[in-house]
Amino acid sequence: MKGQTIVTCSQCGGNKVKSSAIGLFQFCMSVGILFCITIIGIPFGIVFIISAFIVRKSKARLKFRCIECKHDFKITEPTYNDYIKAIS
Numbered sequence: 001m002k003g004q005t006i007v008t009c010s011q012c013g014g015n016k017v018k019s020s021a022i023g024l025f026q027f028c029m030s031v032g033i034l035f036c037i038t039i040i041g042i043p044f045g046i047v048f049i050i051s052a053f054i055v056r057k058s059k060a061r062l063k064f065r066c067i068e069c070k071h072d073f074k075i076t077e078p079t080y081n082d083y084i085k086a087i088s
């Protein structure tokens with residue numbers, strides 16, 4: 001991960017934070033794409049890809065965890081949008 005400075009831990013000030021929803025989104029997308037490689041897998045693949053987008057839209061994406069001190073905290077919607085721009 002690049003050294004983003006948008007979302008920092010409110011406890012230790014570190015910038016090594018992650019959103020579990022982003023990890024879940026990437027996981028569902030990869031599994032979905034893998035399923036779509038085979039004809040039989042396509043319906044399952046579509047389900048995973050749709051779930052991925054639901055996860056990304058849900059409020060769960062605003063929950064972050066500091067990797068350094070394991071502190072859980074929430075960020076606001078505009079902050080999240082800036083964060084996504086910063087890491088992509």
Ligand SMILES: [Zn+2]
Binds near residue numbers: 009068069070
């Ligand atoms: Zn921390």
